[in-house]
Amino acid sequence: xxxxxxxxxxxxxxxxxxxxxxxxNVERRLGxxxxxxxxxxxxxMVVSNKGCIERSVHNKLDHHRLRFDKGEWxxxxxxxxxxxxxxxxxxxxxxxxxxED
Numbered sequence: 728x729x730x731x732x733x734x735x736x737x738x739x740x741x742x743x744x745x746x747x748x749x750x751x752n753v754e755r756r757l758g759x760x761x762x763x764x765x766x767x768x769x770x771x772m773v774v775s776n777k778g779c780i781e782r783s784v785h786n787k788l789d790h791h792r793l794r795f796d797k798g799e800w801x802x803x804x805x806x807x808x809x810x811x812x813x814x815x816x817x818x819x820x821x822x823x824x825x826x827e828d
Contacts, residue, residue: 731778736806740767743803744793747785749778772817784809 731749737757738745746768750756753773761768785792791805806817 731781732776734774734777734781734784736771736773737768738771738803739764739800740769742766744800745771745803745805746800747781747788747805748799749781751778774813774816784813 732751733753734747734749735753735756736745736747737760746760748756753770757768757770785799787810788801788805788808791801791808793800793802806814809817
């Protein structure tokens with residue numbers, strides 16, 4: 728499998744911050760990130776075979792970038808500025824979850 732095959736969006740509970748990255752094993756990556764995260768994380772969306780566009784998505788959403796952890800975390804409002812074909816793949820009912828127990 729090629730490194731970073733799939734594009735992923737992982738969201739942090741409480742803050743709503745979203746990590747956008749690429750991985751060939753998103754569940755393993757979620758576990759790695761969870762170890763150092765102050766709040767629970769969950770996979771918001773995985774786009775198969777689109778890891779190659781990670782950098783262009785980061786560039787498009789640059790004004791939403793949070794300035795910690797190497798700059799791959801973005802504010803929750805970044806989703807509004809995704810290209811429409813990506814935005815349409817979001818499960819919008821999943822977005823309002825960080826106030827749940």
